Amino acid sequence: MEEFIKLWGSGTARTLRPIWMAEELEIRYELMPIGPRTGETQTEEFTQINPKQKIPALQYKDLNLSESLAICRYLQKNFSSKNIFIPIDDLEIAKEDEWCNFIYGELDETSLYVMRRHYDLKDIYGESPVVVEACRKYFMRQLNIVENHLKSNQSILRSGFGLADIFLMTCLDWAVFYEFSLPKNTAQYRDRIATRPAYEKAMKINYSS
Ligand SMILES: N[C@@H](CCC(=O)N[C@@H](CS)C(=O)NCC(=O)O)C(=O)O
The missing domain is CATH 3.40.30.10 (Glutaredoxin)
Known part of the structure:
Protein backbone atom coordinates (compact mmCIF):
# COMPACT_ATOMS: atom_id res chain seq x y z
CA MET A 1 0.00 0.00 0.00
CA ILE A 84 11.04 24.78 -8.67
CA PHE A 85 14.78 25.18 -8.57
CA ILE A 86 16.51 22.81 -6.13
CA PRO A 87 20.22 23.53 -5.76
CA ILE A 88 22.70 20.66 -5.93
CA ASP A 89 25.85 22.72 -6.23
CA ASP A 90 27.56 23.39 -2.86
CA LEU A 91 27.78 27.13 -3.40
CA GLU A 92 24.12 27.45 -4.29
CA ILE A 93 23.10 25.25 -1.36
CA ALA A 94 25.15 27.51 0.93
CA LYS A 95 23.50 30.64 -0.47
CA GLU A 96 20.04 29.14 -0.12
CA ASP A 97 20.88 28.22 3.45
CA GLU A 98 22.11 31.75 4.17
CA TRP A 99 18.90 33.30 2.83
CA CYS A 100 16.60 30.85 4.62
CA ASN A 101 18.35 31.47 7.93
CA PHE A 102 18.16 35.20 7.41
CA ILE A 103 14.48 35.17 6.43
CA TYR A 104 13.47 32.79 9.19
CA GLY A 105 15.70 34.29 11.89
CA GLU A 106 15.39 37.98 11.19
CA LEU A 107 12.06 38.50 9.41
CA ASP A 108 9.93 35.73 10.90
CA GLU A 109 11.17 34.96 14.40
CA THR A 110 12.83 38.19 15.50
CA SER A 111 10.33 40.60 13.94
CA LEU A 112 6.92 39.29 12.88
CA TYR A 113 6.52 36.58 15.47
CA VAL A 114 7.60 38.87 18.31
CA MET A 115 5.03 41.41 17.06
CA ARG A 116 2.44 38.64 17.09
CA ARG A 117 3.29 37.69 20.66
CA HIS A 118 3.01 41.20 22.01
CA TYR A 119 0.04 42.34 19.93
CA ASP A 120 -2.28 39.55 18.68
CA LEU A 121 -1.34 37.22 21.53
CA LYS A 122 -1.00 39.90 24.21
CA ASP A 123 -3.34 38.03 26.54
CA ILE A 124 -0.79 35.21 26.71
CA TYR A 125 2.55 37.04 26.37
CA GLY A 126 1.75 40.56 27.62
CA GLU A 127 1.02 43.75 25.70
CA SER A 128 4.01 45.84 24.65
CA PRO A 129 3.61 48.71 22.18
CA VAL A 130 7.33 49.52 22.63
CA VAL A 131 8.39 46.03 21.54
CA VAL A 132 5.93 46.04 18.64
CA GLU A 133 7.25 49.39 17.40
CA ALA A 134 10.88 48.26 17.74
CA CYS A 135 10.04 45.13 15.71
CA ARG A 136 8.43 47.26 12.99
CA LYS A 137 11.60 49.32 12.64
CA TYR A 138 13.83 46.26 12.78
CA PHE A 139 11.78 44.46 10.12
CA MET A 140 12.02 47.42 7.74
CA ARG A 141 15.77 47.63 8.24
CA GLN A 142 16.20 43.93 7.42
CA LEU A 143 13.84 44.25 4.47
CA ASN A 144 16.29 46.70 2.85
CA ILE A 145 18.60 43.74 2.27
CA VAL A 146 15.81 41.98 0.39
CA GLU A 147 14.83 45.14 -1.52
CA ASN A 148 18.38 45.71 -2.75
CA HIS A 149 18.76 42.07 -3.74
CA LEU A 150 15.51 42.14 -5.72
CA LYS A 151 16.67 45.17 -7.70
CA SER A 152 18.60 42.82 -9.97
CA ASN A 153 17.05 39.41 -9.19
CA GLN A 154 13.66 37.89 -10.01
CA SER A 155 13.97 35.27 -7.30
CA ILE A 156 16.22 34.85 -4.29
CA LEU A 157 18.57 32.44 -6.05
CA ARG A 158 19.49 33.59 -9.52
CA SER A 159 18.80 30.12 -10.95
CA GLY A 160 15.11 30.25 -10.12
CA PHE A 161 12.23 30.21 -7.66
CA GLY A 162 12.70 27.87 -4.69
CA LEU A 163 12.72 27.27 -0.95
CA ALA A 164 13.99 30.72 0.06
CA ASP A 165 11.22 32.35 -1.98
CA ILE A 166 8.56 30.30 -0.20
CA PHE A 167 9.95 31.56 3.10
CA LEU A 168 10.25 35.15 1.96
CA MET A 169 6.79 35.27 0.38
CA THR A 170 5.08 33.91 3.50
CA CYS A 171 6.81 36.63 5.55
CA LEU A 172 5.81 39.34 3.06
CA ASP A 173 2.16 38.27 3.19
CA TRP A 174 2.36 38.34 6.96
CA ALA A 175 3.94 41.81 6.86
CA VAL A 176 1.21 43.14 4.56
CA PHE A 177 -1.36 41.71 6.97
CA TYR A 178 0.41 43.74 9.68
CA GLU A 179 0.06 46.86 7.49
CA PHE A 180 3.69 47.24 6.46
CA SER A 181 4.04 48.97 3.13
CA LEU A 182 6.54 47.09 1.02
CA PRO A 183 9.23 48.89 -0.98
CA LYS A 184 8.93 48.85 -4.79
CA ASN A 185 11.05 45.85 -5.86
CA THR A 186 9.72 43.75 -3.01
CA ALA A 187 6.10 44.65 -3.79
CA GLN A 188 6.59 43.77 -7.47
CA TYR A 189 8.26 40.49 -6.50
CA ARG A 190 5.31 39.64 -4.26
CA ASP A 191 2.79 40.38 -7.04
CA ARG A 192 4.75 38.17 -9.41
CA ILE A 193 5.11 35.22 -7.03
CA ALA A 194 1.42 35.42 -6.09
CA THR A 195 0.49 34.30 -9.62
CA ARG A 196 2.13 30.89 -9.18
CA PRO A 197 -0.60 28.21 -9.42
CA ALA A 198 0.88 26.22 -6.50
CA TYR A 199 0.80 29.33 -4.29
CA GLU A 200 -2.83 30.07 -5.19
CA LYS A 201 -3.80 26.46 -4.50
CA ALA A 202 -1.84 26.29 -1.22
CA MET A 203 -3.38 29.58 -0.01
CA LYS A 204 -6.87 28.18 -0.58
CA ILE A 205 -6.03 24.95 1.20
CA ASN A 206 -4.23 26.62 4.11
CA TYR A 207 -6.80 29.28 4.82
CA SER A 208 -10.01 27.38 4.11
CA SER A 209 -9.38 24.10 5.91
N1 LIG B 1 9.68 27.33 14.62
C1 LIG B 1 8.41 26.73 14.34
C2 LIG B 1 7.31 27.59 14.90
C3 LIG B 1 6.02 26.85 15.01
C4 LIG B 1 4.97 27.66 15.72
O1 LIG B 1 5.25 28.49 16.59
N2 LIG B 1 3.72 27.38 15.38
C5 LIG B 1 2.60 28.08 15.99
C6 LIG B 1 1.60 28.47 14.92
S1 LIG B 1 2.33 29.53 13.74
C7 LIG B 1 1.90 27.12 16.92
O2 LIG B 1 1.76 25.96 16.64
N3 LIG B 1 1.42 27.61 18.05
C8 LIG B 1 0.63 26.82 18.94
C9 LIG B 1 0.92 27.09 20.34
O3 LIG B 1 1.87 27.87 20.62
O4 LIG B 1 0.19 26.53 21.13
C10 LIG B 1 8.23 26.52 12.82
O5 LIG B 1 8.79 27.29 12.02
O6 LIG B 1 7.54 25.57 12.43
Whole structure:
Protein backbone atom coordinates (compact mmCIF):
# COMPACT_ATOMS: atom_id res chain seq x y z
CA MET A 1 0.00 0.00 0.00
CA GLU A 2 1.30 3.47 -0.91
CA GLU A 3 2.09 5.60 2.11
CA PHE A 4 1.12 9.25 2.00
CA ILE A 5 2.86 12.12 3.66
CA LYS A 6 0.73 13.60 6.39
CA LEU A 7 1.04 17.34 6.96
CA TRP A 8 -0.35 18.66 10.20
CA GLY A 9 -1.54 22.21 10.62
CA SER A 10 -3.27 24.94 8.66
CA GLY A 11 -4.22 28.58 8.95
CA THR A 12 -0.88 30.33 9.58
CA ALA A 13 2.10 31.61 7.59
CA ARG A 14 4.20 28.76 8.95
CA THR A 15 1.72 26.04 7.94
CA LEU A 16 1.44 27.51 4.44
CA ARG A 17 5.13 26.72 3.79
CA PRO A 18 5.02 22.88 3.71
CA ILE A 19 1.63 22.90 1.97
CA TRP A 20 2.99 25.23 -0.70
CA MET A 21 6.21 23.21 -1.05
CA ALA A 22 4.18 19.99 -1.43
CA GLU A 23 2.03 21.64 -4.10
CA GLU A 24 5.09 22.90 -6.01
CA LEU A 25 6.60 19.40 -5.90
CA GLU A 26 3.25 17.83 -6.82
CA ILE A 27 3.47 15.41 -3.91
CA ARG A 28 0.38 13.49 -2.81
CA TYR A 29 -0.22 14.27 0.83
CA GLU A 30 -2.95 14.20 3.40
CA LEU A 31 -3.60 17.39 5.35
CA MET A 32 -4.63 17.25 8.99
CA PRO A 33 -5.87 20.82 9.31
CA ILE A 34 -5.43 21.42 13.02
CA GLY A 35 -5.04 25.01 14.25
CA PRO A 36 -2.94 26.70 16.92
CA ARG A 37 -4.47 27.45 20.29
CA THR A 38 -7.56 25.36 19.53
CA GLY A 39 -6.51 22.56 21.86
CA GLU A 40 -5.81 20.41 18.77
CA THR A 41 -2.02 20.65 19.21
CA GLN A 42 -2.35 19.40 22.80
CA THR A 43 -3.90 16.01 22.10
CA GLU A 44 -2.01 12.85 22.99
CA GLU A 45 -1.90 11.77 19.35
CA PHE A 46 -0.35 15.04 18.18
CA THR A 47 2.02 15.31 21.15
CA GLN A 48 3.49 11.95 20.11
CA ILE A 49 4.20 13.41 16.67
CA ASN A 50 5.47 16.78 17.92
CA PRO A 51 6.17 17.09 21.65
CA LYS A 52 6.53 20.87 21.12
CA GLN A 53 2.76 20.88 20.45
CA LYS A 54 3.22 23.22 17.52
CA ILE A 55 2.30 23.24 13.86
CA PRO A 56 3.36 22.53 11.18
CA ALA A 57 4.48 18.92 11.52
CA LEU A 58 5.14 16.14 9.03
CA GLN A 59 4.60 12.42 9.42
CA TYR A 60 5.98 10.00 6.87
CA LYS A 61 6.80 6.33 7.43
CA ASP A 62 8.92 6.34 10.63
CA LEU A 63 9.68 10.04 10.49
CA ASN A 64 8.03 12.69 12.65
CA LEU A 65 9.34 16.15 11.83
CA SER A 66 8.59 19.64 13.12
CA GLU A 67 9.89 23.11 12.15
CA SER A 68 8.64 24.62 8.91
CA LEU A 69 12.15 24.97 7.48
CA ALA A 70 13.19 21.41 8.29
CA ILE A 71 9.96 20.05 6.79
CA CYS A 72 10.31 22.04 3.57
CA ARG A 73 13.96 21.04 3.24
CA TYR A 74 13.06 17.39 3.75
CA LEU A 75 10.40 17.57 1.03
CA GLN A 76 12.70 19.45 -1.32
CA LYS A 77 15.52 16.92 -0.85
CA ASN A 78 13.43 13.80 -1.15
CA PHE A 79 11.08 14.56 -4.03
CA SER A 80 12.20 15.70 -7.44
CA SER A 81 10.75 18.80 -9.00
CA LYS A 82 10.05 20.17 -12.42
CA ASN A 83 8.48 23.35 -11.07
CA ILE A 84 11.04 24.78 -8.67
CA PHE A 85 14.78 25.18 -8.57
CA ILE A 86 16.51 22.81 -6.13
CA PRO A 87 20.22 23.53 -5.76
CA ILE A 88 22.70 20.66 -5.93
CA ASP A 89 25.85 22.72 -6.23
CA ASP A 90 27.56 23.39 -2.86
CA LEU A 91 27.78 27.13 -3.40
CA GLU A 92 24.12 27.45 -4.29
CA ILE A 93 23.10 25.25 -1.36
CA ALA A 94 25.15 27.51 0.93
CA LYS A 95 23.50 30.64 -0.47
CA GLU A 96 20.04 29.14 -0.12
CA ASP A 97 20.88 28.22 3.45
CA GLU A 98 22.11 31.75 4.17
CA TRP A 99 18.90 33.30 2.83
CA CYS A 100 16.60 30.85 4.62
CA ASN A 101 18.35 31.47 7.93
CA PHE A 102 18.16 35.20 7.41
CA ILE A 103 14.48 35.17 6.43
CA TYR A 104 13.47 32.79 9.19
CA GLY A 105 15.70 34.29 11.89
CA GLU A 106 15.39 37.98 11.19
CA LEU A 107 12.06 38.50 9.41
CA ASP A 108 9.93 35.73 10.90
CA GLU A 109 11.17 34.96 14.40
CA THR A 110 12.83 38.19 15.50
CA SER A 111 10.33 40.60 13.94
CA LEU A 112 6.92 39.29 12.88
CA TYR A 113 6.52 36.58 15.47
CA VAL A 114 7.60 38.87 18.31
CA MET A 115 5.03 41.41 17.06
CA ARG A 116 2.44 38.64 17.09
CA ARG A 117 3.29 37.69 20.66
CA HIS A 118 3.01 41.20 22.01
CA TYR A 119 0.04 42.34 19.93
CA ASP A 120 -2.28 39.55 18.68
CA LEU A 121 -1.34 37.22 21.53
CA LYS A 122 -1.00 39.90 24.21
CA ASP A 123 -3.34 38.03 26.54
CA ILE A 124 -0.79 35.21 26.71
CA TYR A 125 2.55 37.04 26.37
CA GLY A 126 1.75 40.56 27.62
CA GLU A 127 1.02 43.75 25.70
CA SER A 128 4.01 45.84 24.65
CA PRO A 129 3.61 48.71 22.18
CA VAL A 130 7.33 49.52 22.63
CA VAL A 131 8.39 46.03 21.54
CA VAL A 132 5.93 46.04 18.64
CA GLU A 133 7.25 49.39 17.40
CA ALA A 134 10.88 48.26 17.74
CA CYS A 135 10.04 45.13 15.71
CA ARG A 136 8.43 47.26 12.99
CA LYS A 137 11.60 49.32 12.64
CA TYR A 138 13.83 46.26 12.78
CA PHE A 139 11.78 44.46 10.12
CA MET A 140 12.02 47.42 7.74
CA ARG A 141 15.77 47.63 8.24
CA GLN A 142 16.20 43.93 7.42
CA LEU A 143 13.84 44.25 4.47
CA ASN A 144 16.29 46.70 2.85
CA ILE A 145 18.60 43.74 2.27
CA VAL A 146 15.81 41.98 0.39
CA GLU A 147 14.83 45.14 -1.52
CA ASN A 148 18.38 45.71 -2.75
CA HIS A 149 18.76 42.07 -3.74
CA LEU A 150 15.51 42.14 -5.72
CA LYS A 151 16.67 45.17 -7.70
CA SER A 152 18.60 42.82 -9.97
CA ASN A 153 17.05 39.41 -9.19
CA GLN A 154 13.66 37.89 -10.01
CA SER A 155 13.97 35.27 -7.30
CA ILE A 156 16.22 34.85 -4.29
CA LEU A 157 18.57 32.44 -6.05
CA ARG A 158 19.49 33.59 -9.52
CA SER A 159 18.80 30.12 -10.95
CA GLY A 160 15.11 30.25 -10.12
CA PHE A 161 12.23 30.21 -7.66
CA GLY A 162 12.70 27.87 -4.69
CA LEU A 163 12.72 27.27 -0.95
CA ALA A 164 13.99 30.72 0.06
CA ASP A 165 11.22 32.35 -1.98
CA ILE A 166 8.56 30.30 -0.20
CA PHE A 167 9.95 31.56 3.10
CA LEU A 168 10.25 35.15 1.96
CA MET A 169 6.79 35.27 0.38
CA THR A 170 5.08 33.91 3.50
CA CYS A 171 6.81 36.63 5.55
CA LEU A 172 5.81 39.34 3.06
CA ASP A 173 2.16 38.27 3.19
CA TRP A 174 2.36 38.34 6.96
CA ALA A 175 3.94 41.81 6.86
CA VAL A 176 1.21 43.14 4.56
CA PHE A 177 -1.36 41.71 6.97
CA TYR A 178 0.41 43.74 9.68
CA GLU A 179 0.06 46.86 7.49
CA PHE A 180 3.69 47.24 6.46
CA SER A 181 4.04 48.97 3.13
CA LEU A 182 6.54 47.09 1.02
CA PRO A 183 9.23 48.89 -0.98
CA LYS A 184 8.93 48.85 -4.79
CA ASN A 185 11.05 45.85 -5.86
CA THR A 186 9.72 43.75 -3.01
CA ALA A 187 6.10 44.65 -3.79
CA GLN A 188 6.59 43.77 -7.47
CA TYR A 189 8.26 40.49 -6.50
CA ARG A 190 5.31 39.64 -4.26
CA ASP A 191 2.79 40.38 -7.04
CA ARG A 192 4.75 38.17 -9.41
CA ILE A 193 5.11 35.22 -7.03
CA ALA A 194 1.42 35.42 -6.09
CA THR A 195 0.49 34.30 -9.62
CA ARG A 196 2.13 30.89 -9.18
CA PRO A 197 -0.60 28.21 -9.42
CA ALA A 198 0.88 26.22 -6.50
CA TYR A 199 0.80 29.33 -4.29
CA GLU A 200 -2.83 30.07 -5.19
CA LYS A 201 -3.80 26.46 -4.50
CA ALA A 202 -1.84 26.29 -1.22
CA MET A 203 -3.38 29.58 -0.01
CA LYS A 204 -6.87 28.18 -0.58
CA ILE A 205 -6.03 24.95 1.20
CA ASN A 206 -4.23 26.62 4.11
CA TYR A 207 -6.80 29.28 4.82
CA SER A 208 -10.01 27.38 4.11
CA SER A 209 -9.38 24.10 5.91
N1 LIG B 1 9.68 27.33 14.62
C1 LIG B 1 8.41 26.73 14.34
C2 LIG B 1 7.31 27.59 14.90
C3 LIG B 1 6.02 26.85 15.01
C4 LIG B 1 4.97 27.66 15.72
O1 LIG B 1 5.25 28.49 16.59
N2 LIG B 1 3.72 27.38 15.38
C5 LIG B 1 2.60 28.08 15.99
C6 LIG B 1 1.60 28.47 14.92
S1 LIG B 1 2.33 29.53 13.74
C7 LIG B 1 1.90 27.12 16.92
O2 LIG B 1 1.76 25.96 16.64
N3 LIG B 1 1.42 27.61 18.05
C8 LIG B 1 0.63 26.82 18.94
C9 LIG B 1 0.92 27.09 20.34
O3 LIG B 1 1.87 27.87 20.62
O4 LIG B 1 0.19 26.53 21.13
C10 LIG B 1 8.23 26.52 12.82
O5 LIG B 1 8.79 27.29 12.02
O6 LIG B 1 7.54 25.57 12.43
